[in-house]
Amino acid sequence: MNRKAIIFHGTGAHPDVVWLPWLREQLTKRGYTVEAPHYPTLNAEPITTFLPKVLAGHTFDENTVLIGHSGGAALLLAILQHIDTPVSQAVLVAGYSTKPNTDDEPVLQDDYDWAAISAHVRDLYFINSRNDPYGCDDRQGRVMFERAGGTQIVRDDGHFGDENQPYPTFELVDRLID
Incomplete structure (x- = not known):
């Protein structure tokens, strides 16, 4: 089995x-082929033009694991809705499906087909923090969990890494991935 992981960074990152380089290393050691694309226009370009580029740049199958942080996690919702084959797992860290604050959020769709999202992933995890400084918090995670199912994990860990929050490793994410 050729297992693959695709890790999506967040807005402006x-x-x-x-923890993204650390996770790449951990998954590579476990035999995963890891893709970690750089998308400088993530959450700057409208999802309607951005998503087709992302979908064209990757292949997805039942051995694919998707991991996204912040804006990259929001992107995973659109990916999961629009792919035509189920993936193994998706881990959305500090994700959101509605505007978490007053900033523009071009990565968000106007609405989501939650049934399609849940049909396109075997195991879906939402990891959010009660004290996320950007509003990508446990309430955002709860909304997604209630609509798509899966597993919601709530922590008190800020944004799980940011300019003022060093977060070099993330053992929880590594443990969740088969």
Whole structure:
């Protein structure tokens, strides 16, 4: 079995921030082929034009695991809705499906087909924090969980990594992935 993981960074970030390089290394050691694309226009370009580029840049199958942080987690919702084959797992860290604050959020769709999202992933995890400074909090996680099912995990860990929050490792995410 050729297992693959695709890790999506957050808004204004890149693949070498916070725990993303560490997770790439952990998954590679476990035999995963890991993709960690850099999408500088994530959450700057409207999802209607951005999503087709993302879908064209990757292949998805039953051995694929998707991991996203913040804006990258919000992107996973659109990916899951629009792919035509189920993936193994999706882990949305500090994700959201509605505007979490007053900033523009072009990564969000106007609405979601929650049945399609849940039909396109075997195991779906929402990891949110009660004290997320950007509003990507446990209430956002609860909304997604109630609509798509899966597993919601609530922590008190800020944004799980940011400019002022060093977060070099994230053992929980590593443990969740088969």
